[in-house]
Amino acid sequence: MLMLTVLLVVVHNVGANKTLEAKVVGFQTEISLYPHAVFMLVKRHHGDYICGTYKKKVIFVVHNVGANKTLEAKVVGFQTEISLYPHAVFMLVKRHHGDYICGASILNQKILLTAAHCIEKPYKSVAIFAGHTANDLGQRYPVREVVPHEMYNVRTVDYDIGLVLVAKPIKLGPMVQKVAIGHYPIESDTAAVAGWGLVDEENQISSKYLHYAKLKVWSYERCRTFMSTLPRGCICAGDFEGKTYAAPGDSGSGLIAEGYILIGVVSYKGQDLRSIVAFTDPSYYFLWIRDTAKRLFCDY
Numbered sequence: 001m002l003m004l005t006v007l008l009v010v011v012h013n014v015g016a017n018k019t020l021e022a023k024v025v026g027f028q029t030e031i032s033l034y035p036h037a038v039f040m041l042v043k044r045h046h047g048d049y050i051c052g053t054y055k056k057k058v059i060f061v062v063h064n065v066g067a068n069k070t071l072e073a074k075v076v077g078f079q080t081e082i083s084l085y086p087h088a089v090f091m092l093v094k095r096h097h098g099d100y101i102c103g104a105s106i107l108n109q110k111i112l113l114t115a116a117h118c119i120e121k122p123y124k125s126v127a128i129f130a131g132h133t134a135n136d137l138g139q140r141y142p143v144r145e146v147v148p149h150e151m152y153n154v155r156t157v158d159y160d161i162g163l164v165l166v167a168k169p170i171k172l173g174p175m176v177q178k179v180a181i182g183h184y185p186i187e188s189d190t191a192a193v194a195g196w197g198l199v200d201e202e203n204q205i206s207s208k209y210l211h212y213a214k215l216k217v218w219s220y221e222r223c224r225t226f227m228s229t230l231p232r233g234c235i236c237a238g239d240f241e242g243k244t245y246a247a248p249g250d251s252g253s254g255l256i257a258e259g260y261i262l263i264g265v266v267s268y269k270g271q272d273l274r275s276i277v278a279f280t281d282p283s284y285y286f287l288w289i290r291d292t293a294k295r296l297f298c299d300y
Helices: 285-300
Strands: 009-014 021-026 039-043 047-054 088-095 096-106 111-114 125-130 137-147 160-166 190-195 211-218 234-236 254-255 261-268 276-280
Touching: 039 137, 088 111, 096 254, 096 261, 111 261, 111 285, 125 160, 137 261, 190 261, 211 254, 234 261
Parallel strands: none
Antiparallel strands: 009 021, 039 047, 088 096, 088 125, 096 111, 111 160, 125 137, 137 160, 190 211, 190 254, 211 234, 234 276, 254 261, 261 276
């Protein structure tokens, strides 16, 4: 696997057999820190070589070379680091008819907040992974109990909120942190959502790495003007020309304001508004969250 390296690579021509030896004079880094960098492969008749170039606007482009096909990925988020979104948890749900993924946010060392439709029964198992940018490299925590809101309605998507109780305490640290929720709505013009959902919804391209999107936040009243069936207890976020937004696989992920305040949980979006996403407002369900979390602690 080729990795992005800071500075440069010096290539030496060694011996008569012309063996190339690369001596690295830089250090491996992440593309999120140098998003202008582009890898360029040049094919010549006498051999291939590589160069670098730059781009002004950051996008991720995926090429499928073969059968005269070139596939361009339309990005719905940008790769980031778990240290910037340490509340984010990857959730793998196994069902009899197949597996699917969701996101969740850490409320405390035993309780996570997610969407009800992510943990709707029946299922075979639920596991969460915390503390790593790659969804399969985080610390795995088995789940003891899940509680979707008892009034969740799959048809209207009302009450799309739920709690997850882990079997052992989550170890907090720089890469694993709690979010805060308020009893009253938090007003914010913009917020960020991070998750492991599709990075190209149109072409169904996924990534194992955490991605984020910064979104414009709309009030419930404003959302209702273009999402007429939006349930009470919801807000929406995004814009009509948006290139980044929450996508399939991001359900249950948190919408974060001011770096640590959870103001929404990814719920759904209308078919005609790909870049406008409905979020369940946790402040609307504050008492339910408090009382249900208390019951879970007492039961176990």
